[in-house]
Amino acid sequence: MTDIITTPIFYANGNPHLGHAYSGYIADVAKRFHSLANKGDSLLITGTDEHGQKIADTARAHEVNVSQFVNDRAKAFQTLWPQLNIQPNIFVRTTECFHYKIIQAVWRTLFQNGDIYLGFYQGNYCIGCEQFYSSYELEDGCCPIHKAPTHNTSEETYLFKLESYRQQLIEHYQRYPNFITPNHYSHSILDYLQQGPLEDLSVSRVNNEWGINVPHNPKHTIYVWIDALFSYLTALQRAGFNQDDLQKTTHIIGKDILKFHAVYWPIFLLAANLPLPKRLVIHGWWTINGEKISKSNPETLVSPTDLTDQLTKDGLRYALLRQKPLARDGNIVIDELKDLINADLAHSFANLVKRNHTLVIKYFSGVIDSSIINQQTLSNTSQFIINHCGQILKKIFDQYKAYEFYQVTLLLKGLLDSCNHYFHKRTPWEINKGKDRNEVAETCLVTSNLIRQLAIAFYPLTPNLSTSILDELGDDVKSCQWQSRFQIQSIEINHARSHFSKLYPKKTL
Numbered sequence: 408m409t410d411i412i413t414t415p416i417f418y419a420n421g422n423p424h425l426g427h428a429y430s431g432y433i434a435d436v437a438k439r440f441h442s443l444a445n446k447g448d449s450l451l452i453t454g455t456d457e458h459g460q461k462i463a464d465t466a467r468a469h470e471v472n473v474s475q476f477v478n479d480r481a482k483a484f485q486t487l488w489p490q491l492n493i494q495p496n497i498f499v500r501t502t503e504c505f506h507y508k509i510i511q512a513v514w515r516t517l518f519q520n521g522d523i524y525l526g527f528y529q530g531n532y533c534i535g536c537e538q539f540y541s542s543y544e545l546e547d548g549c550c551p552i553h554k555a556p557t558h559n560t561s562e563e564t565y566l567f568k569l570e571s572y573r574q575q576l577i578e579h580y581q582r583y584p585n586f587i588t589p590n591h592y593s594h595s596i597l598d599y600l601q602q603g604p605l606e607d608l609s610v611s612r613v614n615n616e617w618g619i620n621v622p623h624n625p626k627h628t629i630y631v632w633i634d635a636l637f638s639y640l641t642a643l644q645r646a647g648f649n650q651d652d653l654q655k656t657t658h659i660i661g662k663d664i665l666k667f668h669a670v671y672w673p674i675f676l677l678a679a680n681l682p683l684p685k686r687l688v689i690h691g692w693w694t695i696n697g698e699k700i701s702k703s704n705p706e707t708l709v710s711p712t713d714l715t716d717q718l719t720k721d722g723l724r725y726a727l728l729r730q731k732p733l734a735r736d737g738n739i740v741i742d743e744l745k746d747l748i749n750a751d752l753a754h755s756f757a758n759l760v761k762r763n764h765t766l767v768i769k770y771f772s773g774v775i776d777s778s779i780i781n782q783q784t785l786s787n788t789s790q791f792i793i794n795h796c797g798q799i800l801k802k803i804f805d806q807y808k809a810y811e812f813y814q815v816t817l818l819l820k821g822l823l824d825s826c827n828h829y830f831h832k833r834t835p836w837e838i839n840k841g842k843d844r845n846e847v848a849e850t851c852l853v854t855s856n857l858i859r860q861l862a863i864a865f866y867p868l869t870p871n872l873s874t875s876i877l878d879e880l881g882d883d884v885k886s887c888q889w890q891s892r893f894q895i896q897s898i899e900i901n902h903a904r905s906h907f908s909k910l911y912p913k914k915t916l
């Protein structure tokens with residue numbers, strides 16, 4: 408079955424930073440796992456949200472034409488993904504003509520159904536946020552984000568009646584308590600919905616020069632919620648999928664946009680008579696040397712490609728997923744990441760491969776036939792490690808499926824340790840000190856087969872390293888399928904390469 412995974416549609420008022428890359432990594436790991444596990448289609452959607460007065464103002468401040476400004480921002484994201492080994496299938500832009508038409512059609516449906524009406528919004532407006540705040544949301548009369556005074560504004564606006572769908576959404580959360588991963592967010596959204604009626608939501612702006620016009624009333628532009636959220640639908644339709652395929656969609660989002668995806672988006676979909684997505688996966692934030700990544704703190708706006716220069720493409724991806732569970736916040740200290748990458752990828756994994764395959768080439772000319780072992784002759788320690796590996800791979804599979812990528816890394820590390828332990832305990836290098844040749848052949852054959860399974864299981868997290876190791880074993884990822892019970896296969900190895908070099912301290916951030 409097709410699995411559809413989305414990153415957020417990123418706001419295009421600046422260049423991509425580590426926070427964006429993190430969403431992209433999570434989505435790409437999920438996509439690679441899916442294609443490995445199911446051999447089915449999987450679609451990764453990303454894109455840029457390019458409308459709004461703030462973007463027009465930023466472009467003006469840079470003395471650039473606004474179309475040029477958003478083209479450059481979109482280009483920056485489009486260039487970044489392949490540099491990080493992230494492979495989106497669809498890159499959607501909210502300034503595309505195709506999207507424009509879809510949004511106007513959605514608007515017409517919602518308007519004709521009576522969900523949207525023309526009214527007034529009176530409230531505390533923050534220009535920086537382009538958003539109204541209720542009095543209780545203000546801090547000393549100021550915007551909670553910008554700490555700047557808001558303006559009491561009354562403005563003609565179209566309003567959306569969220570309340571009409573509150574009960575339906577409550578029932579959805581009651582029926583699918585795991586709709587949001589981790590599921591404590593489902594409980595908090597349910598609590599929020601059960602507190603009482605939802606206020607009407609302002610869904611248009613006057614005086615915004617840069618947006619999609621409201622059909623039949625071009626004085627108004629459609630506000631970002633509807634414009635940006637429905638770009639997921641635009642992307643599906645552009646890829647030739649059906650509207651109903653929304654129910655196969657998993658949205659990867661940062662916790663800052665939870666409410667838009669957990670309340671507004673499903674309500675808009677219910678109103679438009681469309682299916683709800685399959686799941687929301689929430690991730691936390693990163694700080695860099697203790698500082699929150701933000702535009703107002705340029706030191707933290709380190710480019711993800713600067714980090715891959717220091718840590719390698721596989722290294723950065725692996726370390727970010729290895730360091731903390733997705734939903735938690737984490738802090739980046741480059742030297743700590745290097746230690747983690749050196750310990751797991753260089754020392755535990757690549758080193759085991761190199762040592763084993765060097766022996767296979769030196770003493771068996773690169774070839775060991777699986778017929779040298781069978782159930783009767785296989786030693787207990789080999790039988791044990793094979794069974795153990797099968798059990799752990801099954802757990803890893805389940806954890807990948809549940810988006811518990813941190814647990815995946817812990818299980819992989821544990822399995823690597825067990826495989827290293829097996830190899831070292833059996834001291835196959837003592838072949839030149841008179842160790843039994845058949846026993847060494849068994850050790851090397853079993854180890855190579857374990858390495859093959861490890862490379863497959865690591866693949867979503869370390870695509871380059873895994874591809875390189877599988878290539879040495881004469882396999883490629885496309886022909887490998889995830890399996891937890893594996894048959895010992897013959898091996899034929901031509902080289903014993905170094906697959907991953909230890910990272911040394913260089914420049915720091």
Ligand SMILES: [Zn+2]
Pocket residue numbers: 533534535536537550551552553554
């Ligand atoms: Zn603000």
